[in-house]
Amino acid sequence: MGSRNGQLVVIIFIQIWIATAQNRDGKFNSFSAVLQALKEAWQKSVPPSWNVGSDPCRDSWEGIICTNSRVTSIYLTSMQLTGGLPGDIGQLSELQILALSYNPGLTGSLTPAIGNLKKLTNLVLVGCSFSGPIPDTLGNLERLIILSLNSNRFTGSIPASIGNLKNLYWLDLTENQLTGSLPVSNGTIPGLDMLTHAKHFHLGDNQLSGNIPPRLFNSNMSLLHLLFENNKFTGSIPSTLGLVRSLEVVRLDRNSLTGIVPTNINNLINVTEMFLSNNQLTGQVPNFTGMNFLNYLDLSNNDFSASDIPSWFSSLQSLTTLKMQNTNLQGQLPVGLFNIPQLQNVDLSNNKVNGTLNIGSNPSSQLQLVDLRTNEIAAFTQRRQYTIGLILVGNPICMESGVTDKYCSLPTNTSTSYSTPPNNCVPASCGLGLVSSPNCKCAYPYRGSFFFKAPSFSWLGNTTIYESLRDSLMKFFRKSQFPVDSVSLMNPSRNLDDYLVLNLEIFPSSTLSFNRTGILWLGFVLSNQTFKPSKDFNTYTFTAQNYDNFLPEVSVEGRPKQKSSNTGVGVIVGSAVGGCVLVVLLAVAGMYVFRQKGRAERAKQQSRPFALWDPTSGSGGVPQLKGARSFTFEEVRKYTSNFSEINNIGAGGYGMVYRGSLPNGQLIAIKRAQQGSTQGGLEFKTEIELLSRVHHKNVVGLIGFCFDQGEQMLVYEYIVNGTxxxxxxxxxxxxxxxxxxxxxxxxxxxxxxxxxxxxxxxxxxxxxxxxxxxxxxxxxxxxxxxxxxxxxxxxxxxxxxxxxxxxxxxxxxxxxxxxxxxxxxxxxxxxxxxxxxxxxxxxxxxxxxxxxxxxxxxxxxxxxxxxxxxxxxxxxxxxxxxxxxxxxxxxxxxxxxxxxxxxxxxxxxxxxxxxxxxxxxxxxxxxxxxxxxxxxxxxxxxxxxxxxxxxxxxxxxxxxxxxxxxxx
Missing domain, CATH: 1.10.510.10 (Transferase(Phosphotransferase) domain 1)
Structure with a gap:
């Protein structure tokens, strides 16, 4: 019996050795073959490191992240790739992130084979030139969290199968050529209404049409941003919109919506920006009483002739901007409107505002512009004392003989200029396309433009707010250890879509230019929404310019990288090492065969919880514990009713969290790491080691852990009242x-x-x-x-x-x-x-x-x-x-x-x-x-x-x- 076991072990080890040698040579590495296919499809526009060796994991190809020799992430943003995306990509079964943004040379259709990437969590293809229909197979990617296909040339309708993506957080299909109606479920066909965990629906700047389906919205949704602007939607705004009380930004402007605004619109008490302009809405001005967080309200170019100016305007104490030009609004403006503390801009031009204008003795200190041109105002009480920008052209008050007040003429210059100033230094004199940074160093910056779709402010001359954005960008880059010296923001403006456009320059640290690694990560964090601005700026998209000034690629030793001229050397070394390892393994196997079976079983049982612990995975050495109980996967599954949806009580960066109950009735909370991911491994070990040693009434108690069947789970006492x-x-x-x-x-x-x-x-x-x-x-x-x-x-x-x-x-x-x-x-x-x-x-x-x-x-x-x-x-x-x-x-x-x-x-x-x-x-x-x-x-x-x-x-x-x- 022992001899047979020994022979079996030898055969297994020989097979492992052969497979290892073959993988070292790259001949049987299917992942390498896929990357080679991508390299050919992209017409050799890939980074130079892709020409070194044949194994993307072993040879450290730029933009390729591997885990256990499997390709798990592809980051190739702003790399000037050209060509299409071949179906070979579907063979990367372990791929979790595919980010190819800002490569306008990427063309053709998006291959249906992308639906085979069942572990994909982030699909980020911003600013490419993909065309044709969005493949229905995207609905197979059940782990998908981020889906950003904006700024391409996709046509056809939105696939109903996207409704199957129950983990989807961010859906952005903005600025394509999509047509048709919005898909909703009907019992057999999925739809967008099923995305109850999604926070963002960004579908603006397309050609979507038809009614906005009432079934699209329900009270189980957790949407924050609903951006449907600049489409061809018709019919009325569904009253079911008022059920989504989590909403913070609503953009339905520049469509062909008709009828009255639903009376329950003020149920959306968390909304900060509301855009309903440029439709065909009628009836009364919608009542926004109670929407105490509302900053920006634009109802322009509709017909609200059925109502007078509402008195509740002045109750919106967070308002910075009120725009209602060309709405047939009539009546006298309440003086309280101008006392709103943060008010910056009031545009009620081309209406029927009448009577005497009274802005009060203490208007908002931030008030910059009141545009009341082409109305019926006959008098102005603060005629000689006002300091705000006021336009009354086309009113009776300006039609009197000899009137010379400046408010009776149009402003001559309303443009705003801003650029990040130097940081207490004299700008350098640079040549050869170099630019002086805010720190007065010559360098080649990475350039692009922010498009903020719902800023809370309207005054573009507020330099403080731009400086705050610049500071938050630098904090983000420093804390992420990006090689950034400084950033510059410039030329704020409003485009035709009423987006705030702000140009950005990012300067490298210590060198004249970025290397490819720096650029691909900068492009990724800005296209993946990893950088998050303050609420003043809200949601954005970023478009990047080509970067043509890469640093020469260097090896770890500092010498220029060269393509290996003799891959056979690696095979010889690998074979020699494999042979030595084989001898050692055979010796160990021989010893194992002759050990007593009972002793081996006891040793195995003692080490079972951490038999597969891998210190090289980033989770450190085997934990040293005091008293924490080890649970099997089957036990935890039983305690949580097979991880049922009803027991799912939240999620975080670590993974999902479930409520459970032990056989003795004690309630427990189980933190379950994301399947197949080593993220959180070190945190997993740290919490086990530390919490197994601490026992205090003011420290949460660790009951045990599960390290079984590839799972990492922590089992805590259940704390009923939250954080x-x-x-x-x-x-x-x-x-x-x-x-x-x-x-x-x-x-x-x-x-x-x-x-x-x-x-x-x-x-x-x-x-x-x-x-x-x-x-x-x-x-x-x-x-x-x-x-x-x-x-x-x-x-x-x-x-x-x-x-x-x-x-x-x-x-x-x-x-x-x-x-x-x-x-x-x-x-x-x-x-x-x-x-x-x-x-x-x-x-x-x-x-x-x-x-x-x-x-x-x-x-x-x-x-x-x-x-x-x-x-x-x-x-x-x-x-x-x-x-x-x-x-x-x-x-x-x-x-x-x-x-x-x-x-x-x-x-x-x-x-x-x-x-x-x-x-x-x-x-x-x-x-x-x-x-x-x-x-x-x-x-x-x-x-x-x-x-x-x-x-x-x-x-x-x-x-x-x-x-x-x-x-x-």
Whole structure:
């Protein structure tokens, strides 16, 4: 029996050795063959590195990412590729990302074979020249998250099969030549109405026609942006649109829609931009009362002759822009309209506005233009004192004899000029096509244009907002470790589609130009929506210009790359190595055959949970655990009812999250890593190792894990009331008064103090934020999510020098600058959490940083530190906020610029305990029970579970490949 086993082992190892040698020679590597076919199809316009060797994985072809010698990603943006996309692409069965944007030389139809890429998550083909119909086989790509086919030449109708893409997040088919109606399901045929998880429908600038189907919209949808502008839609706006209350941007302009605007349109209380202009809408002006976030409203070129100017205009206190030219609007303008704090532009030209114009004594300080030309205004009360840009040409007031007021003539120059200024330096004198950067260095920039489709503002002369965009771009590039020196923005304008167009130049760091790797990643992050601007700019597309000034390609040693002249050497070396390995394996096999079967089985059973752990996968060495239970895949599947949809309670960057129940009735939450992906492997190991060692009432408890059948799952105790972020934002329906917030602050602080001072070894969390603080049934705070945590060993008791990771807004600036991590980095993040507790604002919101805003508010008044403007109104008022000043003092000490100025967590705990004693609470009992833990839940709330922590906003350093951040 032993001899037979030995022979079998020898045969198997010989087969493995032969297959390895063949793969080394590239003759039997099907993935290499596919890449060779692509190379031929693209008429040899591929990067030069594709001419080195024959194995794209082994020879490091640019734009090709491999996992275990399988091609998993193709990034070739802005590479000036020419040719078509052959059906061979369908053989790359492990491909997850295909990004070929900004290659206008890519032509022909999109091959139906693309439907064979069952693991594809991102299909990004922006700014190419693909034509013909969109293949129906796209409906087979059930894992697809991003589908961006905008700015091509696709024709025909939208395939109904896209409705099968249940994981689709982003659908962008803008600027093609698509025709026909919008597909909706009918029980047997799928449709777009089935995409309930999608956040973005971008279908503008096509030739789509017919009615907008009422069945397209339903209350289960989670759409944020609905962009149907510049098509040929007819009929009325369906009232079912009012069911999609998650909507933030609606563009139905430049169609042929008729009838009245649905009366339930004001159910869309989260909408910030609404474009209904250039249709044939009639009836009353739609009532937008209650839409308190509305910034931009354009109803121009419709017929609302059936109504007078509505009085509720002035109730839209977030409004920056009101455009209703040529709508047959009549009546006198309410003076309150001009007092809206952020109002910038009012365009009511070509209407029947009459009476006396009164802009009030205190109009908005941001008001730039009031265009009332061709109306029936007879008088103006502020005739001599106004300072705004006012146009009254064509009104009776300007038809009087001898009138010379400037508002009775058209402005001579309304253009706006802006360009990013130099950074305190003198622009360099450059030649040969080089451009002086904002840092006054000559270089060849990567150029293109942003098209912002729904900005919240209309005044193009606001330089501050462009500088904010420039700063956010640079922060993004630096944190992603892109080789970018500076960026320049210039020439803001509005095009015929009413998009804000802004030109962009990106300058390389240290060199005159980018290499191909730098360009392909820049093109990818801008076409994949990885960079996300602030809400002021909202959704965008980016078009890139060709880049013709690549750096010479160099090898790791710094010498120019050369094509290998003798691939046989690799075969000889590979064969020799394979032979040596074979001898060793045979010896090991012989020893194994003669071992006692029982002893072998026991060893196998002991190592079973990590028998397949692969340290080379980026997940580190085999975990060292204390007490965490190992579950089999079958057990977890049983506890979650086969991962049923009803038990799916969320998703994050790690993967899906499910609720389950153990046989003893205990509720559990299972974080399941994405199938077939090693992303999160290191976080998986870190959380197991650390949480198996920590046991504290203010730290979420790890029950066990599953490392079986290729799955990575973490099993936690189920925390019923979600994240602190959910409660502060109102999503959980739990009202947090001042007392409850103090208790939560104390619980979270105690959890962090335990990690820093009592855990063995001490732990730095590294991602403290309100999304990672959970609330149990008594609203006791528990610190969670240890995927980025670092233990402090004896060798690094003072600090750890490590790659910067964390979340924007919470990140310690000293750690970011020095890459030296200490416990004081957690203290800084907790200080931001304390400020978020009293303001309920995001750390970074509309370009404003919470730390700076609170400090500024403190300077304005001594009463309550002048915080009335930034305090969360639901926290309580006046004397109920006893101890607030002390709380703010502690939080601002935590967010000092340097760590040595910040208190340790033990001191923070004592300070919060003192505040609780001051307000009459007993800090010794409040962390374990709550005398006021009763609370009311808002009816109908669909509670998101805390373990669906969205790490897509978390920054993880590293240039290749960039973190895929889904757009919002």
């Amino acid at each position: 602190l972020k959910d409660s502060l934002s109102g999503r959980s329906g739990i009202r947090l008064d001042w007392m409850r917030r103090l208790k939560i602050a104390l619980g979270a602080a105690r959890g962090l103090q335990y990690l820093h001072d009592l855990a063995d070894p001490p732990i730095i969390h590294r991602d403290v934020k309100t999304n990672n603080i959970l609330l149990d049934e008594r609203l006791v705070a528990k610190v969670a999510d240890f995927g980025l945590s670092k233990p402090l060993s004896d060798a690094n008791r003072t600090h750890i020098t490590t790659q910067v990771k964390g979340t924007m807004g919470y990140m310690d600036p000293e750690y970011y600058m020095t890459q030296q991590l200490t416990e004081k980095s957690d203290v800084y993040s907790f200080g931001v959490v304390m400020l978020e507790l009293i303001t309920a604002r995001n750390p970074i919101e509309k370009g404003k940083y919470i730390v700076r805003e609170v400090r500024q508010a403190m300077k304005t008044s001594k009463q309550l530190y002048g915080l009335h403007e930034v305090l969360d109104p639901t926290i309580g008022l006046g004397s109920q906020l006893k101890g607030l000043e002390m709380f703010v003092d502690v939080s601002l000490r935590c967010v000092q610029e340097t760590g040595n100025q910040r208190p340790p967590m033990s001191e923070v705990v004592k300070e919060i305990e003192s505040i609780m004693e001051l307000v009459g609470l007993n800090p010794t009992t409040e962390s374990s029970s709550s005398t006021s833990a009763s609370y009311e839940l808002a009816p109908g709330i669909d509670y998101n579970h805390p373990y669906s922590n969205d790490s897509l906003y978390a920054y993880s350093g590293g240039f290749l490949p960039p973190k895929l951040i889904h757009p919002q």
